[in-house]
Amino acid sequence: MTPYLLMYIWIESTASDYIAIASRFFNKNFPHPKITLDQRGKCAGTARLQDWHIRLNPVLLHDNPEIFRNEVIPHEIAHLIVFAVWGKVKPHGKEWQSVMQNIFGIPAQTTHSMDISKVRGVTFAYRCRCQTHQLTVRRHRAVVRGDRQYTCRKCGSVLIQLAD
Numbered sequence: 001m002t003p004y005l006l007m008y009i010w011i012e013s014t015a016s017d018y019i020a021i022a023s024r025f026f027n028k029n030f031p032h033p034k035i036t037l038d039q040r041g042k043c044a045g046t047a048r049l050q051d052w053h054i055r056l057n058p059v060l061l062h063d064n065p066e067i068f069r070n071e072v073i074p075h076e077i078a079h080l081i082v083f084a085v086w087g088k089v090k091p092h093g094k095e096w097q098s099v100m101q102n103i104f105g106i107p108a109q110t111t112h113s114m115d116i117s118k119v120r121g122v123t124f125a126y127r128c129r130c131q132t133h134q135l136t137v138r139r140h141r142a143v144v145r146g147d148r149q150y151t152c153r154k155c156g157s158v159l160i161q162l163a164d
Helices: 003-026 058-063 065-086 094-103 137-145
Strands: 034-036 045-048 053-056 123-127 132-136
Touching: 003 034, 003 058, 003 065, 003 094, 045 065, 053 058, 053 065, 058 065, 065 094, 123 137, 132 137
Parallel strands: 034 053
Antiparallel strands: 045 053, 123 132
């Protein structure tokens, strides 16, 4: 078997374990989600509630398998479980926190602290009165098109692009 296939089997097994825990707790059979390795950027994973689908970032997964096993996969499974049990609620609200902490026994963290240097895209330097900021390609293009302007949260001044 290829390392990629072994990793995928491991992911599916981990997801099944958390689905089983939730199924036992709620005395309800939850289906196994569709899992794809197509999440891009700095995000480790996302849950698509209506189609019971989890997207994982393959680059971050490759570099951080234990974090995915212990945090990311249960985080996304919890979103699906919450949607199935309570419907549409706040993404990281009390229901999600309860599933994470009381059912999965995992701290309810909403962000990760993985090294994102491999997945970080091109950025553009902008300046305000107090510091330099790095804007993503999407935000930079919005500024260039004239659709948006951004201000510094610290000093409140408008960000101006630095010369290349």
